[in-house]
Amino acid sequence: MSRIEKSNLDLYPEAARVAQGALEHAATTALRGRDHSIGDALHIVPERHAVFRGALEGRQAAFRLALSEASREDLAREWGELTRAWEHMSAPPLTTPKPLAFSDAEGLMVTARASGEGLLSHLWRIEAAERAPLIALSADWLRKYTAPTEELRAPNRRPWRRWAEEAAARQPHEALREAEARVLQKMKKLYRQIDLPEWRVVLAHGDFHLNNLFWDGKTLTGIDLGGTGHAPLYKDIARALVHMARRGMLPSGKRRFGVDEEAFEAYAETFSLSETETNGFLPYFIAYETLIKVEHPEMPRARLDHAQEMTEALFADLKAIT
Template identity: 30%
Template sequence: MTHDIEVTGTTVTKHYTSWSRDEPAREWTALSVLSRAAPGLTPTPLATSAHWLRMTRVPGHPLTAPLAPAQLAALGDALETLWSAPTEDLEPIDLTPLVERTRTGLQSLATTEGVIAEAASTWLADEPPHLTTRDPVLAHGDPNLANYLWDGVRVRIIDFEDSGQGDRTVELANLVEHLAWRNADPAPLVRRFAPDPRRFQAARRLWSGFWLTLIGPGGPSAHRNPPGTAEAQARRVLRLAAGQPPAAPRPPGCPAR
């Protein structure tokens, strides 16, 4: 857990438990930009310090899979608004630490056995190419379904501590490959934003490998998911490496974090 939340009436105070990447400043900057460019899409920042941030409370409940067509359409509208916001005040997101962390984690998994070791070795043997920012957007950085609040009409977005100036294709791939989306079908969003197929595939391969390091043996999220989740992720990595579409969304009821 990277933060604790304190709710008081119409305000929320976020107390950060870590700030090595300057998370409070990242979130403050993103929310400040969005409060001007897209009022109502996100909380409005009210006050901050080195380790906490106070903001308005926005209505809605976290999205859960599977998503209804109206929810997917509203989420697409929210992302389009988010990605239309100005980015010049944002700190650029450097993917190098993500790549290095993924490579190191997969090198460890490659020494294990079975499909997880095969997937790790395959990713390492054909590492995705370096992805530069070609289409700069305000990158949310954490597309967990729980960070999209649905009020029955529109979607609002919360939790911007990983935000910055990023690339739209990389952000869309981050969403598609996030483990929370395994019970949902993001295909309508992919069709809507129509990313460059090669760059999108490379970004998906990067994020799929990252997730394998999180939920594979010894990973920080291994204990949060039921048996077989890591093996399913390994098979996903292999299918993406082979240029094949991943398996269809899983039936409801299989948690993913």
């Protein structure tokens, strides 16, 4: 279930205080005399992880501490992915944070801190006409990130449909639940239409959206690479498009499968999507990303309205192709 967009540091001040003490101990042990300092908390998910700003040997850094054994395993995977990606993502303007230090024993990872602000936040501050080039740049970042691992595999469509159906049943908002039920029926029809021998699979980002890309005016840096695992490349694309649309980010003022039409086309062009991918696989994952999002019972009305409008527009376009 999604949480209302309020600083989670406000929601969990005591957890942040405890995590800072644990981080200071872990950093002292893991970094063994290397000059470092710990600053303010940036983010915390209780019993999972905490992120703090700081510095390591004069470089602005982000310190990420695992808060459970399961999260330590996630952190180790994220470190492995970060070091893998750095080999081909170190050159601006499309980058990932530089890996600086890691301790499996202490559950600690330190990376260079991404400069700038989340790209989606930046888009809200500029004119609509200026947004399209930056959205296209986000597609370029994802293409660069995924290209080295892309391969063709036989599709495994069933789990995505099942997970979407299970999530849709938990949607607490009646009008949205009814709209999602209609989308689910079309997703099932589309499932039968895309029974094809192969689709493109990559080592996916896992949580790809525009606020996990930091923009400083020159360089776009991808963060939060913890979702390492093979997935159809369409999932990361769909995640970004749905995340924007669910927040009312529609620079073109037009929709395609519920999301911004120009953003949809920018990603389709960057990834050279075929007709089957454009009107089959990608809409299938847009439906998945729409249904998998179970909104908080107290989600603000404006956010619910955006979700409702996107879902109904998605249904209309799915109806046209199924």
